[in-house]
Amino acid sequence: MYGDMSRLLDGLSGHFSGVLAQQGRLLLDSELNEQNAILLDYLRVLTTDLIGPFAGPEHHAGFEVEPVFRGDGRCRAVRLGKGRYYVYGLRCEAPPPHQPPNREYAIGVQEGKFVVYLVVWEQSVSAIQAPELLDPALPADVPDTTRRRQVRWRPVAGRTLPRRDEDLTDMNRESIIRAFGEYDADPHDRPRLAAKPHSGGEPEPGPGAAPVPWGYRGVENQLYRVEVYRSGRSEEATFVWSRNNGIPEFGLAGLGDPDGLGVRTATLRRGWYDARQGLEVGDWVELVDDTWAPLGTPAPLMQVKWVSLATRQVKLQDGKGHRDFDPARHPLLRRWDQRPEDPAASQGIPVKEAERKWFELEDGVHIRFDTSHAYYEHGDYWLIPARTSAGLLWPRSQDGPVPLPPHGPVRLLAPLALVEPPPADSADLRSVFRHLPDEHGAPNSRQPRARSRR
Numbered sequence: 001m002y003g004d005m006s007r008l009l010d011g012l013s014g015h016f017s018g019v020l021a022q023q024g025r026l027l028l029d030s031e032l033n034e035q036n037a038i039l040l041d042y043l044r045v046l047t048t049d050l051i052g053p054f055a056g057p058e059h060h061a062g063f064e065v066e067p068v069f070r071g072d073g074r075c076r077a078v079r080l081g082k083g084r085y086y087v088y089g090l091r092c093e094a095p096p097p098h099q100p101p102n103r104e105y106a107i108g109v110q111e112g113k114f115v116v117y118l119v120v121w122e123q124s125v126s127a128i129q130a131p132e133l134l135d136p137a138l139p140a141d142v143p144d145t146t147r148r149r150q151v152r153w154r155p156v157a158g159r160t161l162p163r164r165d166e167d168l169t170d171m172n173r174e175s176i177i178r179a180f181g182e183y184d185a186d187p188h189d190r191p192r193l194a195a196k197p198h199s200g201g202e203p204e205p206g207p208g209a210a211p212v213p214w215g216y217r218g219v220e221n222q223l224y225r226v227e228v229y230r231s232g233r234s235e236e237a238t239f240v241w242s243r244n245n246g247i248p249e250f251g252l253a254g255l256g257d258p259d260g261l262g263v264r265t266a267t268l269r270r271g272w273y274d275a276r277q278g279l280e281v282g283d284w285v286e287l288v289d290d291t292w293a294p295l296g297t298p299a300p301l302m303q304v305k306w307v308s309l310a311t312r313q314v315k316l317q318d319g320k321g322h323r324d325f326d327p328a329r330h331p332l333l334r335r336w337d338q339r340p341e342d343p344a345a346s347q348g349i350p351v352k353e354a355e356r357k358w359f360e361l362e363d364g365v366h367i368r369f370d371t372s373h374a375y376y377e378h379g380d381y382w383l384i385p386a387r388t389s390a391g392l393l394w395p396r397s398q399d400g401p402v403p404l405p406p407h408g409p410v411r412l413l414a415p416l417a418l419v420e421p422p423p424a425d426s427a428d429l430r431s432v433f434r435h436l437p438d439e440h441g442a443p444n445s446r447q448p449r450a451r452s453r454r
Contacts, residue, residue, distance in 0.1 A: 001124040001408065002246040002334075003147045007223055007385040007393065008407070009034040017042075044089025053181050054414035055431040056085040062094040065116050065155075065417035065426060068104055073421050074111045077104040078155055080416075085430065087120045087414045088184070090151045107157035113169040115176065115429070116416045120153045121294055121379075121409040128251040128271070129290065129330040140270060154293055161413070163188065163375055169418065176429060180415045191374035192403035193226060195384045197391040198364030216391045218243075218363040224384040226367055228376045228406075229348030231297060234355050234369070237376035238348030240284070240301070240336040241361050245383065248277040248335035250314075255287075255325040258318050263305060266333065268312040279307050279314060279333075282340045289329035294379025294409050299323060300346045301336065319346055337362075351376060365392065370403035380406040 001008060007030050019035040021027060056062055062083025067075045080094045082101050095101050107116065127133040127144035134144060159169050161183050168176050197216045223245045230238040242248070251269035258264050279285070283304040299320045306315035314333075325331060342349050351369055353359055358366040365386060382404065385393040395402040415429035 001147075001149070002126070002225075002249075003124050004143070004247045005033065005223060005245060006030050006221070008383055009037070047086055047089035051086060051433040052431060053184065054085065054087045055433045056083060058432045058434050060084055061430060061432045063092070063118065063416055063430065064428065065419065067116075067417075067419050067426060069422060070109070074109050075107070075114070075157075075419060075421075076109055077106050078116055078157075079104055080155065085118070085414070087118065087153075087412050090120055090122065090412065092118065092120060092151060092153045105155045107155060110157050110419070111421075113418065113420050114157050114159050115168045115418050116155055116157050117180065117429075118153050118414045118416055119156050119293075119295060120151065120412045120414065122149055122151050123294075123409060124148065125150045126249055126332075128249055128269075128332045131330075152293065154295070155416070156295075157419075173418070173427060173429060176415055176418065177431075180413050184412055189373060189375050190371070190405045191228075191369055191376050191380065192371040192405055193382045194368050194370055194401040194403040195224075195382070195392055195394045196358070196366050196401045197386075198360070198366060214364070216364050216386050216388065218365075218386055218388065221388060222386045224361060224365055224386055225381055226361075226384065227381040228351075228378055229298060229301075231376060231378045233373065233375060234351045237351040239351060239354075239376075240286075240338060240348045242335070243337050243362065244277075246334055246336075248279075249288075250279065250285075250333045250335075252287075252325075252331040252333060253312075253327070255323070255331070258321065262318050264302070264316045264318050266314045266316055268314065268333075270312070277335075279304050279335060281305060281307065284336050284338060284340075284345055285316065285333040286336065287323060287325075287331060288334050289324075289326065289331040291324075291329060294377065294411060296378060298378060301348070302333075303340065303346065368401075368403075377411070379409055381408060383407050 006028060009030050016034075016038060018038060019031050021031075060083045062081055063085045064081030064083075066079040066081070068077040068079060070076050079102055082094055085092045085094070095103055125148045127147075130148065133146070133148065138145075159167050161168070161179065164183065166179065168179060171179065198214055222243045225242045225245045227240050227242075227246070228237060229240045230236065251271055252266055253269045254267040256265040281304055284301040285304065286301055287299065300318075302316040302318045304314055305317050308314075338345055338349055349359075354367055355369045358368050360366050363386075365384065367382075367384070387393060395404070417429055418427040420426060
């Protein structure tokens, strides 16, 4: 979750059932957020226990797949039926807010039999992306008071699960559903990261050499964020980092075409910012809008070449010839804090730079990727709270800092349909549940009727 937070405590461990406030004591943002996380985790686990990993209500089950075929019999897109569907307790609504019910979702051109499935995740949304969050009673130079959590989803098509070899189209309905459940339960080669403060060392030789101070050397408490930028194994994956959880965001009012040197002129929307969240020459920024997803391969970062606060204009060096820019999608620039001299900085920092060796972000904050043969997915992130009084708040064992899997986002997959070329009918892979339990106390579920295209 992006946001101006002190830290995010794990409310998903099951160790606590609630947060208790005490009179006259300081209340922290992390404690309020933990209470919300505990309650959400309870409700989502309860929902999963009652109806299973993925199901929709019998009277209003959504996401019925209608393939859209080309003249040559290949499928180019799908339409999704209106209604609700629960994926491990996360409620998905079709269509999304402010979207037409007959919207087509591109899935790439598919030939022969294939499976359509839903990828579901949760992310935070700022007032740039949802302007209605701002109260007009507050002045424009006041920062947004809160952010929102939002469940997002995207339909995907293929014959196999990501990084798996089994052909789903050769399986029966029950086997396909079981394969998705096993995939979601399996950590499937997730990367792990460890963090530590500077632990000392010998000064470099020379007359001006001096020992480097130990520990975290920052002058402010921070919440560092390390995020995978380019997907892949360690040989091709890259990462970016932010000293304040990726919150330097700048709404875009316009983005010009690149000139002969690949420089674009961006116009920023009016809004609150401070020196800590400003833009300077040399900074790296990512173009983000409502279509962002923790999947696939993102475009290269752009580097700031010139800034004018008076005109709210920024010149950006862009190595990509074409970028989609639609003001209706609430585009923004997110600043990342890696240095201009870092290797291949426009693509992020190569994971190899920090694989099984310590890599310093800044001010004594060191990270290390410890998993061999892991697959790094775009959007995977770790949060590292740094405190001037206590160093880094990171778990340790007797062997040193504990390598942890990503703190998020959790991507969950749910099968929707097995599609065959016409004139054959598609097989519906969704499950439905009824309001009342049967005589044994177990919730009813059944296979929905297959949609006929005849």
